[in-house]
Amino acid sequence: MxxxxxxxxxxxxxxxxxxxxxxxxxxxxxxxxxxxxxxxxxxxxxxxxxxxxxxxxxxxxxxxxxxxxxxxxxxxxxxNKPIIIDDLNAKEFTIKVTDVLKSNAYSHRMYANLLSQKDQPKVLVTFSNKLDIPKVGTVYKLVGTIKKVAEPRNLYDFNYSEYLRLRNIHYQITSYHEPFKIKEEKSFQSIIISGRDYLTAQFSKLGYSEKTQGFIQALLFGIKTNLNDEIQQQFKDFGILHVLAVSGMHVVLLFSTISYVLRKLRLSKNVITVILIVFLLIFSLMAGFSGSVVRAALMCLMTIVGTLTGRRIHTINLLVGSMLLILLFEPNYLFDVGFQLSYLAVFSIVFCYRVIQHYFTFKNWILNYFGQLIGVSLVAQLGVLPLSIYYFKQIPLLFLIGNIIAIPITSFLLCAWFIQMVLSLISVEVLALITPILSWISTFCFDSLSRLSDYFSIKTIDFHFGILQTILALLMVFTIFWFFQKKKLYKVYVFLSIVILFQLITLQNVIENKRKEEIVVMSDADNVVILNKVGSKINQIGNANKYTLQSLKNYELHTNSKVKTIDSIQNSFVLKGKTWLVIDSLEVYPKQKFDYVVLYQNPKINLDRLMHDVQPKMILLHNANYQYLNEEYSAYFKKRKIPYHDMRTKGSYVIDYNSGNN
The missing domain is CATH 1.10.287 (Helix Hairpins)
Incomplete structure (x- = not known):
């Protein structure tokens, strides 16, 4: 070939x-x-x-x-060798921080190596946020509990355990106490991060507000720990959250800017090449080797090598070659959402844009710039749309407006802040003079997005694709552009075949969902919430809290159904011919047989008497109960071989009436 x-x-x-x-x-x-x-x-x-x-x-x-x-x-x-920690009853741990995540209102979160374990596996750690934010390389001694990362609590929720497993993290340590700091170990990674922290600290000397500093850190280095939640939500509403993640666009912009400046300084070709290669390596390190950054850096390196060796450079070859190189060293990158979206967006631009480029080309340079921006944004969004629907279950409606406003401004700010950061190492006072101008520009960007966000009441459409629908939708998009590159009749047949297959799979899903009947006891930290699904209609019993409402929304999207009625929870009721009993803190129940019993709000009852009086077929231990109480109940039921389901550890409980399985 x-x-x-x-x-x-x-x-x-x-x-x-x-x-x-x-x-x-x-x-x-x-x-x-x-x-x-x-x-x-x-x-x-x-x-x-x-x-x-x-x-x-x-x-x-x-x-x-x-x-x-x-x-x-x-x-x-x-x-992806399985990691097994034998002693899950251990209470004391020695850890070394490897990555710092965004803290929440209660605790600091990080990835760390478990030094007290022989193989030093990587674990997720949370501990009290009364101390300062931990640094990479810091060794702590802490008291807490260790367990496997929990599976999703409700059907179709984001699978965080799978997300961590692909990063070789299988366990999490939770501590509610202040850890004891042992030492700070120096490593190559900690030195790089210290250098990054030193550079970002320059912006506080330059007089930027905390809000703007958080935005700068996200834009330049992908650090979102200090990013303002309001800004993040604005960019998310407009479908341009990729702007806040260090991506290939950022790498190419900075690469081009540095290359342009160095050429204007009339440096030799070899010196420019060395500086550019060093920049790509250091920037990739500081950005944490995210998939999109590594992809762009490798493509830039390949371009440099191809230019030096006099070879013809094909963007598609660079794209495919960089993917192979990355996956040879880290195959799990293939399942990273950012990696997939980055490659798909670039492929869409390279493969599709040339078909429609002439429609967005103008003689006036201003019109041409915005025309090209709109054209590139359209094909990139169209290319990644099926994958975005699959992962995020949304269709962004304002992405074009967001791109027109945010990309020109953030592109300018990215280059300006990078130059200001580097030159501020020479003179902070002089570079601080342009801080008010750049601050005003960034504030203008935030305010513009905020006003537009308030103006549009509907920003996204909730939608869902299965994996086969996603693949076929992608093939449909690229087949259309493939046809217009060189019109052939057989391409029409290919496209129609994909459309028919897509419709058949969609129809099959609709039929299966309409036939499906099931009862789902949802995992809710506060209330008993039961869904009785019959076809596309759901009868909800009990009110869900705000977190379970999102799970309920996911359930509706995946099953193509809607909640039609919401009834209040009763202590006893009948569903599908089966009797249900909810025993709460009042501990009152009738002495009659029930098929399902839910123990809720920490009822301290005599279990022997309950089994004798009620004779249930299944016991559900609600996750609103204290953990120690569920553990005591579990031990009792396990010892006596009574069927039970602990919702604290296993999440929601499903009764599938089509298959008869729970």
Missing amino acids: KYPIYPITFSYVSGIFCGFYLKLPDIAVVSVTVLSFVTLFSLYILQRNKGFNNKLNLFTILAVFVTFSSLGFLSYIFN
Whole structure:
């Protein structure tokens, strides 16, 4: 093939996906990998010695696919070895902070290495926020509890445990006490972060407000720990949250700015190349090696290498090559949302924009700039839209307005703040003179978005795609642009086939959801909330708190159903011919048989008498109960082999009447 990087990358990515979804013996995968490598090498020798042979094409393609698929499979397996901590009853831990997350109102949050464990696995840690925000490299001794990261509490909630597992984090330590600081260890990572903190601290010397400093830190280095919640919500409403995450756009802007300045200083080509390479490496380190930054940095490096070696540079080749290089070192990047959206957006621009570029090209440079901005924003948004719907369950309506306002302003501010930060190392007083101007520009951006946000009452449309619908929707988008690149009749047939398949899958989902009947006892920290779903209608019993309301919204989107009635919770009621009893803190209940019993609000009752009087088929331990009480009840039911469901540890309880399973 002319570009073998394409089938190699496709095969490797397929192998990573197979490793994620399939569980196969390591020895079997290793055997297949070795055998396929030997076969591929033999075919290569045979082709080289006897000349190109069309008859061996199919075998060569199969050998390439199997070889690199199995290599991707092995890469995923070896990067995701299961981590098991035997002593989950330990109370004292020694940790070393590796990443600091955004603190909440109650505690500091961070990733840390568990030094008191032999393999020093990475864990999620939360402890009291009475101390200063922890720093990377700090070693603490703390008292708390350790457990596996909890699964989602309700159906279709964000799976935080899966998110952490792909970062090789399986356990979390919780402490409600102040930790004891042992020492601060210096490492390459802590030195880089210290340098980043020193640079961001320059902006406090330059006279910026805390609100603006948080915005600067997010824009320059992707640090969101100090970002104002109101600003973040504004950018989210307009579908431009990517502007606040250090992305490829930021890297390219700074790369181009530095390159332009260095050329104007008439430095030699070799010196410029070295400075640009050093900048890309340091900036990637300071941005925490986020997927989009690494992608852009690698593409810039490849462009430099291609220019120096006199090779032709194809953006698609750079895109695919950078993806392969990243995934060779860190296959879990493939499941990072930012990584996926970044590559998909760039691919959309490269593949689709040239088809419509002439519609957004003008002779006037101002009109041309905004025309190009609108055109690029449209194709990028259209390309990532199916994936955005899949992950975020929303269609942003104001993204175009947001891009027109935010991108020009933030692009200018990004370059201006970067130059101001670097030059302030020479003279803070002189550079502080332009602070009022840049502050006014940033405030103008916030105020403009705020006023527009208030003007539009509807900013997003809630929507949901399944994984197959997402893939087919992406194929539909790119097939349309593929057709207009070079119009052929067979492309129309391909597009129609994808549309029909998409409609069939959507129709199947609608039919399944209409037939589905189930009862869901939702995990709510305050109230008993029960959903009785019959087809597309839901009867809700009990009022949900604000957190469970979001889970309820997710449930409605995924099942294509709506809450039609909301009834108050009673102590006893009948659903689907089954009797239910809710025993609360009053501890009053009738002496008759019930199918399901919910223990709620810490009832301290005689369990032997309850079992004798009520004879339930299933006991539900509500998560509003104290933890120690649920543990006591669980021990009792487990010992006597009585069916029970602890909602504190297992989340919501589902009765599926279509399959008869709970």
